[in-house]
Structure formats: structure tokens, C-alpha cells
Amino acid sequence: MTQGAGIKLKGKFITFEGIDGAGKSTHIGFVAEFLAARGKTVVSSREPGGTPLGEKLRELLLHEKMHLETEALLMFASRREHIAQVIEPGLARGDWVLSDRFTDASFAYQSGGRGLERAKMEALEAWVHPHLQPDLTLLFDVPLEVARERLDATRTLDKFEREQAAFFEKCRGEYLRRAAQFPGRFVVIDSTQTIPAIQAQLSKVLEKLL
Ligand SMILES: Nc1ncnc2c1ncn2[C@@H]1O[C@H](COP(=O)(O)OP(=O)(O)O)[C@@H](O)[C@H]1O
Numbered sequence: 001m002t003q004g005a006g007i008k009l010k011g012k013f014i015t016f017e018g019i020d021g022a023g024k025s026t027h028i029g030f031v032a033e034f035l036a037a038r039g040k041t042v043v044s045s046r047e048p049g050g051t052p053l054g055e056k057l058r059e060l061l062l063h064e065k066m067h068l069e070t071e072a073l074l075m076f077a078s079r080r081e082h083i084a085q086v087i088e089p090g091l092a093r094g095d096w097v098l099s100d101r102f103t104d105a106s107f108a109y110q111s112g113g114r115g116l117e118r119a120k121m122e123a124l125e126a127w128v129h130p131h132l133q134p135d136l137t138l139l140f141d142v143p144l145e146v147a148r149e150r151l152d153a154t155r156t157l158d159k160f161e162r163e164q165a166a167f168f169e170k171c172r173g174e175y176l177r178r179a180a181q182f183p184g185r186f187v188v189i190d191s192t193q194t195i196p197a198i199q200a201q202l203s204k205v206l207e208k209l210l
């Protein structure tokens with residue numbers, strides 16, 4: 001169960017992960033509606049971002065070149081604020097907090113993709129949220145050619161989305177490694193399925209958590 005430092009957090013924390021174009025954003029709305037229809041109060045948020053300061057950090061992170069360690073630290077700075085202002089207060093009230101990305105994304109992108117030592121990431125995680133982990137992490141998994149086709153069809157690419165295929169292979173590999181390491185909280189969704197098929201799978205997963 002999700003625990004704060006000494007306080008019981010009554011709500012549930014669900015994170016959405018996957019390489020860019022895997023379909024996370026598409027499914028967050030569905031999950032929010034599914035839970036609201038069952039009487040839950042839902043807070044939907046995202047990282048980097050989710051707070052006024054976090055959104056300013058997001059702008060920098062997505063558009064400015066910076067040292068890899070600066071990037072990792074700013075991701076966690078945004079996260080620290082997000083936990084303090086949105087995630088823990090929401091969970092303490094008994095809300096269901098949905099976050100489009102959380103710490104698994106830092107492992108996938110800054111460690112897997114860019115090569116920052118995993119031990120540094122683990123140190124940041126232990127510092128910033130020693131007592132908080134998602135109750136459920138939905139990993140939307142697709143081969144990167146599929147993700148790329150979906151992105152190219154829809155939007156102008158940011159700093160991360162302009163990376164080369166090898167970068168996303170490494171991110172995807174790190175996500176799958178994390179899923180194997182923490183099978184209790186991860187559910188891997190094959191995102192090459194149709195949107196309705198994915199929604200049917202999500203409904204079953206969520207029913208178990210209610
Ligand atoms: N299962 C799917 N099948 C076909 N297209 C999809 C599927 N999931 C998402 N898409 C489309 O792919 C694009 C990227 O999806 P999005 O949810 O924005 O990805 P992410 O948030 O993971 O970057 C969108 O245009 C979306 O409509």
C-alpha cells in the first residue's frame with residue numbers, strides 16, 4: 001500500500017508510462033472516466049509538470065539543452081513539488097491520483113536512454129520519495145516503429161521526441177526491466193492492440209484495484 005512518512009494515504013496512485021507515442025495520454029482520460037463512474041474522486045496530473053512551478057520546469061526540460069545530471073535533478077525537482085502539492089494531499093484525502101509519468105520515466109529516459117548511472121537515480125528516488133510508490137503502474141509498450149509512426153502523424157516533436165531510434169530502444173528496454181523487477185505494481189499493456197481492446201484490458205485491471 002502507498003504510505004507517506006508516518007501518515008496513512010487512503011487513496012490510490014496510478015502511473016502511466018511508455019515511450020513517446022505509446023498511447024499513455026489516450027488512455028488516461030478513459031481511466032479517469034472509468035473510476036469517476038464508480039464514485040471515485042480522480043485527480044489527473046503529469047510529469048514533468050503538474051504544479052505551476054513544475055510546468056515552468058517542464059518548459060525548460062522539454063526545450064533547453066542541459067547537462068544530463070541537471071536534467072535528472074530538474075525532473076526530480078518537479079517531482080518533489082508535485083508530490084508535496086498534488087500527489088500526497090490527493091492520496092491523504094482518499095482521491096485516486098493519476099499521473100502521466102513518474103519516477104520510472106526518469107529511470108527509462110535519463111538512465112536507460114541517456115546513460116546516467118542507475119545508482120544516482122536510486123539515490124534521488126530514495127531522497128525524494130522514500131515512502132511513496134505507485135499502487136499500479138500501467139506500462140504502454142509498443143515497438144518503436146509503431147510509436148514513431150503515431151507521433152509523426154500527430155504533432156511537432158519536442159527535445160525528447162526528436163531523439164534517434166537507439167535512444168528509444170534503450171528507454172523501452174529499461175521500462176521492461178523495471179516491469180520485471182517490480183511485477184507487483186506493473187501491468188504491461190501491449191499497445192499495438194486497438195484502443196477498444198486496450199480499454200477492455202484496462203477495465204479488468206482496474207476492477208481488481210477497486
Ligand atoms: N492503440 C492505438 N492504436 C492506434 N492509434 C493509437 C493507439 N493509441 C494511441 N494512438 C494514437 O497515437 C498517437 C499518440 O498517442 P498518445 O496517447 O498521445 O501517446 P503518448 O501519450 O504515449 O505519447 C495519438 O494520435 C493517438 O490517437
Ligand SMILES: Cc1cn([C@H]2C[C@H](O)[C@@H](COP(=O)(O)OP(=O)(O)O)O2)c(=O)[nH]c1=O
Pocket residue numbers: 020021025046047048075100101102103105106107109110160161
Ligand atoms: C517524467 C519524465 C519525463 N521525461 C520525458 C519523457 C517525454 O519525452 C517528456 C515529456 O513527457 P510527456 O508528458 O509524456 O510528453 P508528451 O505528452 O508530449 O507525450 O519528458 C523524462 O525524460 N524523464 C522523466 O522523469
